[in-house]
Amino acid sequence: MIEIELDGKKVEVTEGSMVMHAADKAGTYIPHFCYHKKLSIAANCRMCLVDVEKAPKPMPACATPVTQGMIVRTKSEKAIKAQQSVMEFLLINHPLDCPICDQGGECQLQDLAVGYGASSSRYEEEKRVVFHKDVGPLISMEEMSRCIHCTRCVRFGQEVAGVMELGMSHRGEHSEIETFLGDSVDSELSGNMIDICPVGALTSKPFRYSARTWELSRRKSVSPHDSTGANLIVQVKNNRVMRVVPLENEDVNECWIADRDRFSYEALNGPERLTQPMLKQGGQWQQVDWQTALEYVANGLKQIKADHGGQSIGTLVSPHSTLEELQLAAMLTRELGSDNIDYRLRNAEFTAFEGVRWLGTSIASLTQVQRALVVGSNLRKEHPLFAQRIRQAVRKGAALSVITSASLMAARDAWAIDVAQSSIVEADQWVEALAAVAAAIGETNGAAAPLAPKNAPDAAAKAIAASLLSGERKAVLLGNAAAHHAQASSLLALANWIGAQTGATVGYLTEAANTVGAQIVGAFPKNGGLDAGRMLAAGSGLKAVMLLNTEPVFDSAAGAAAADVIGNAQMVITLSPFKANLAFSDVLLPIAPFSETPGTFVNAEGRLQGFHAVVKPQGEARPAWKVLRVLANLLGLPGFSFESTAEVLATIGDKGAVPANALSNATSAKAVASSGAAVAPVVASIYQLDSIVRRAPSLQLTADARDASAAPATPARAEEALA
Secondary structure, X not given: OEEEEEOOEEEEEOOOOEHHHHHHHHOOOOOOOOOOOOOOOOOOOOOOEEEEOOOOOOEEHHHOEOOOXXXXXXXXXXXXXXXXXXXXXXXXXXXXXXXXXXXXXXXXXXXXXXXXXXXXXXXXXXOOOOOOEEOOOOEEEOOHHHOOOOOHHHHHHHHHHOOOOOEEEOOHHHOEEEOOOOOOOOOOOOOHHHHHOOOOOOEEOOOOOOOOHHHOEEXXXXXXXXXXXXXXXEEEEOOEEEEEEEOOEOOOOEOOOOHHHHHHHHHHHOOOEOOOOEEEEOOEXXXXXXXXHHHHHHHHHHHHHHHHOHHHEEEEEOOOOOHHHHHHHHHHHHHOXXXXXXXXXXXXXXXXXXXXXXXXOOOHHHHHOOEEEEEOOOHHHHXXXXXXXXXXXXXXXXXXXXXXXXXXXXXXXXXXXOOOEEEEOOHHHHHHHHHHHHHHHHHHHOOXXXXXXXXXXXXXXXXXXXXXXXXXXXXXXXXXXXHOOOOHHHHHHHXXXXXXXXOOEEEEOOOOOOHHHHHHOOOXXXXXXXXXXXXXXXXXXXXXXXXXXXXXXXXOOOOOHHHHHHHOOOEEEEEEOEOOOOOOOOEEEEEOOHHHOOEEEEOOOOOEEEEOOOOOOOOOOEOHHHHHHHHHHHOOOOOOOOOOHHHHHHOOOHHHOOOOOOEOOOOOXXXXXXXXXXXXXXXXXXXXXXXXXXXXXXXXXXXXXXHOOOOOOOOOOHHHHHO
């Protein structure tokens, strides 16, 4: 440790730290623009000039290493004058457009100009003009004349997103931040550039000119999309979600969020929202009141149970639903005498429950791994925030190995991470490829691998094995495609053996916001009920189907065939925030999305995160837990007298906590060589993951959405279907 004196106070910092780090530790604010704690040091803006004793001139705090006994003054006359001079230079060409700027009120330059700017400028020359640029549907670069060339956006792309999509061209007053060759900004983390821009040169295109920052109320929430559980600040005006930005949480999402977390809010206010219960009568949809709709459902379920038995009723639930919604859906289904409930809509293999499948380690630890093996994943697009953590680890020297298919490593979907070793084979060969790695590890350790590969380990398998046998902190991570694989249990058995032999943690990246939570509440068959695969197969025999927050045509492995199977049921009840499943549903019950209901998600690491509604439900929409509770009451089922989500949560475990020792990736399954016809695992593309992102217009205009031509199409506009 090195001790310095900062504004008369002694501060101890680690060797190699900069004066800025010492100031942060001491709680002393030094004005700055280009410095960001998550980015490399550029020392572009010079706003952080400070007075260092014995230095001939003011020094940039962000780029001046501390030395033993250094004396620094941040508020001396010398430092203040230097900072004021820098501010004067920064404002020479800056346009005087604060009244119309979208960043007005939360602009770093605006704030610092109040303290360090002069009342008038000595420069009377004409200000420069930088022409706007079109970089896609998410980021607006309409006012690049505001840019002060801090290069935060450039460094973010290069260091965090892994793709240097922006760069600075020319020199001096002709410098411009731009994409080259007219490309768009296509990173799945691109919206973070808006947050870190200190001057309003980069703004949100969907939010642009829709509200002033001081008009917005700020409320905490949790992302309902992938399994990171990113913490959000949802900004609201007039009971309408206007913008979503990150809430910093170092253990979960740091200070970043993915673009689907940021821009999917557009769907919450879109034309496809379902705001009134609807019944299909004579092939036509009619709006009805809640009493009529719920009595219709209750009477129908009672009749079907009486005629065909409770086993003729099935429930398909989305793992993007809250813990409370899943718990009540499971309770309702079982009280009706059915064990036909499942959240595993995209799975191809359905094994007996042996423990809650999870990440196997903490999210924060991914940044510190030294060796990692990822199996069956398009890591960058499926889990953008996990990918950026592993990217950080690789930048620090970690070695990443990959076993996946060519389609998951496509050109645009390249991981933007340096991959040390890879085995790129089709999905039906993943078990063989992983068995080869296990065999190579066994040869070194003198242990018998659980499955002998058909051929001797090749160079790629030996390289992956050697990587996992070296280093200290290691992880074997199974992606969405591995979880949905027809031999998922074999992949897990091999991964567990490899983990035991190499000292690596083993876990699933897990697909959805509440995949772990769905397992905790038992939203799957326990006593011989039909799993999702059998419920969506021809001849399932289901007479009534309840669909909670899901669209099987887009969310299941059955795809378009799901419509025909479900359509054969006597009654199909859809609980959704959107006008969904119109072709085969009989009843549509409007439920509130995550922004309009309290609830709880459990992320990949088993972290239970509760959130409140940030706006009131639109129209007649109601929280799904209330709808399920009232429906159970109408059916005369016992045990549904809940008055709040807290009461529902208390039924799950000890005061709603994740049950001790529930998280486990252990399995009794044995690795089995593949046989028969291969079926490619069904994996949702980045902007087809759930019903909300599918209906976010700006996200559907991105390059990733356009490239997902092999994925199911975006749902047809509901108004057209209703016409």
